[in-house]
Structures are given as structure tokens and as C-alpha cells.
Amino acid sequence: MQIVILNNGVEMPILGFGVWQIPDADECEQSVYEALKAGYRLIDTAAAYVNEEAVGRAIKRSGLPREELFITTKLWVQDAGYERTKKAFAKSLERLQLDYLDLYLIHQPFGDIYGSWRAMEELYREGKIRAIGVSNFEPGRLVDLILHNEITPAVNQIETHPFFQQVECAQVMKEYNVQLESWGPLAQGKNNIFQNEVLITLAEKHHKSVAQVILRWLTQRGVVAIPKSTHKDRIIENFNIFDFELTQEDMDTIATLDTKKSLFLSKNDPEVVKQFANWKLDI
Numbered sequence: 001m002q003i004v005i006l007n008n009g010v011e012m013p014i015l016g017f018g019v020w021q022i023p024d025a026d027e028c029e030q031s032v033y034e035a036l037k038a039g040y041r042l043i044d045t046a047a048a049y050v051n052e053e054a055v056g057r058a059i060k061r062s063g064l065p066r067e068e069l070f071i072t073t074k075l076w077v078q079d080a081g082y083e084r085t086k087k088a089f090a091k092s093l094e095r096l097q098l099d100y101l102d103l104y105l106i107h108q109p110f111g112d113i114y115g116s117w118r119a120m121e122e123l124y125r126e127g128k129i130r131a132i133g134v135s136n137f138e139p140g141r142l143v144d145l146i147l148h149n150e151i152t153p154a155v156n157q158i159e160t161h162p163f164f165q166q167v168e169c170a171q172v173m174k175e176y177n178v179q180l181e182s183w184g185p186l187a188q189g190k191n192n193i194f195q196n197e198v199l200i201t202l203a204e205k206h207h208k209s210v211a212q213v214i215l216r217w218l219t220q221r222g223v224v225a226i227p228k229s230t231h232k233d234r235i236i237e238n239f240n241i242f243d244f245e246l247t248q249e250d251m252d253t254i255a256t257l258d259t260k261k262s263l264f265l266s267k268n269d270p271e272v273v274k275q276f277a278n279w280k281l282d283i
């Protein structure tokens with residue numbers, strides 16, 4: 001497995017497995033188990049996905065040594081703030097049946113994230129988290145957090161796929177040595193991504209699938225990708241991307257698909273901010 005080295009020296013697999021929208025506990029456990037069997041070592045969950053317990057069970061069932069795994073979870077908006085973050089972190093660890101985490105992310109840039117960051121810096125220094133980071137931070141929010149705190153986030157996990165390539169954001173992150181991690185690498189299938197002619201042509205050229213071309217494109221850019229699937233054949237397919245290489249011309253062709261726009265919710269829209277503030281979960 002190829003890795004990236006984070007700004008604190010920690011090694012992170014460049015390809016992982018995401019588990020958003022697998023609410024059924026048995027299905028989630030089985031999918032993570034299949035992913036670990038297929039060779040994935042990075043698993044991306046979140047308190048808000050309400051499936052940390054299933055992920056924890058799959059990890060146990062895999063029998064893999066803890067040090068081979070890279071487990072990420074995230075702090076939800078309602079738990080922003082110093083005290084709440086400490087409690088939420090402890091609960092996540094318990095649900096995952098782990099005694100440390102590889103990466104803990106602030107899930108959304110809302111609420112008392114500075115309080116959260118101080119708590120996360122402490123947990124990091126105590127050795128309970130190997131790396132701390134953020135998610136859904138646009139460049140301005142990210143730079144503000146960096147400039148007003150001691151520890152620079154190791155990772156920013158943001159929507160990144162062929163239709164929203166995040167070239168400008170990636171440049172800012174490079175300047176501060178923050179690793180870009182793509183969520184929604186396959187655009188959740190939106191915009192007919194799997195029927196896109198440019199991507200189909202490249203897939204045929206390399207005797208690979210459209211999903212494999214996209215994941216290869218991301219990882220060749222140095223972006224960590226965490227595709228989700230509940231189908232064993234796709235879980236395996238999405239992992240088999242290291243036996244071919246896209247040429248510079250292929251990469252340039254994919255670059256033309258960039259619309260520079262999100263396919264999902266804008267985190268700058270006041271209505272969206274309100275929606276997230278009211279999104280209370282029983283976690």
C-alpha cells in the first residue's frame with residue numbers, strides 16, 4: 001500500500017474505505033470486514049454516521065494487528081467545544097473498542113471549533129490520537145485555524161472528485177503542509193460520473209473501470225481517497241488501482257472535467273449552517 005507522510009511524520013495509507021450511509025449495523029460490519037480482507041487498512045467513520053460500533057466489531061473480527069490499521073473518526077457539530085470534545089472522543093473510542101485513534105477530525109467548521117482544537121491538541125500530546133485534522137474547511141477557515149493555534153491540522157478532508165477538483169484549495173494546503181483527503185471521490189455516483197465519456201475512454205484505454213481511473217487519478221495527485229461501497233466486488237475493484245498508471249496527458253484530460261463547484265451543500269450558505277446547527281444526533 002502506498003502511503004503519504006503527514007506533517008508530524010505519521011504514515012497514512014493513500015487509499016482507504018469510507019462508511020458513510022451504511023446505517024445498517026450488520027451491513028456496515030460486513031463491508032468493513034470485506035474491505036480489511038481485501039487489503040484496505042484505512043477506515044474512515046464518524047460519530048455522526050452512527051456506525052462506529054459496527055466498525056469496531058469488524059476490526060476485532062479481522063484479527064489484524066492494531067498497528068497495521070489506520071482508523072479515522074470525526075467529532076460532530078453538537079460536540080464542538082473543549083469539554084464536549086473530550087467526552088465525545090472518549091465515547092467514540094469506546095464504541096470503536098480502541099484505546100487510541102490514528103486520526104481525529106473536526107467534521108464541520110461550525111460551533112466552538114477552537115475549544116475543540118485545544119482539546120484535540122491535548123489528546124494528541126497525551127498520545128491518544130496519532131494525528132489531528134479537520135474536514136470541510138475552506139481555505140480561509142483552515143488558515144485562520146492554523147494561524148491561531150499551535151498544531152497545524154495534519155489533514156483536511158474535503159469533497160474532491162473529477163467535477164470538483166479543489167486545485168486552489170490544494171495549493172493553500174500544500175503551503176501549510178496539510179494533507180488533502182478526498183470525500184466523495186466517486187461523486188457518490190452523481191452527475192452520471194460512471195457514464196462520463198471522457199472517463200469511459202480512459203477506462204477502456206487502461207482496461208480498468210471508471211471508478212479505478214478516478215481513484216488512480218486522485219492518488220497520482222497525492223490525494224488520499226476513501227471510496228465507499230457495500231458490494232464486495234466493488235470493494236475489491238476500488239482497491240486494485242496500483243497496477244496501472246495514468247499518463248500526464250490522461251491527467252490533463254481529467255483536469256478538463258473540473259467545474260470548480262460542489263455537487264453537495266455549500267458550507268457558506270446560512271441556511272446550511274442553520275441546518276447543521278439543528279442536526280442533533282443521539283450519540
Ligand code: NDP
Binds near residue numbers: 238
Ligand atoms: P463515494 O464517492 O465513495 O461514492 C459511493 C457511491 O458509489 C455508492 O453509491 C457506491 O454504491 C458507489 N460505488 C462505489 N464503488 C463503485 C464502483 N466501483 N462502481 C460503481 N459504483 C460504485 O461517496 P461517499 O460520500 O460515500 O464518500 C466516501 C467516504 O467519504 C464516505 O463513506 C465517508 O467516509 C467520507 N465522507 C465524508 C464527508 C465529510 O463531510 N467529511 C462527507 C461525505 C463522505 P454501493 O455502496 O452500492 O456499491
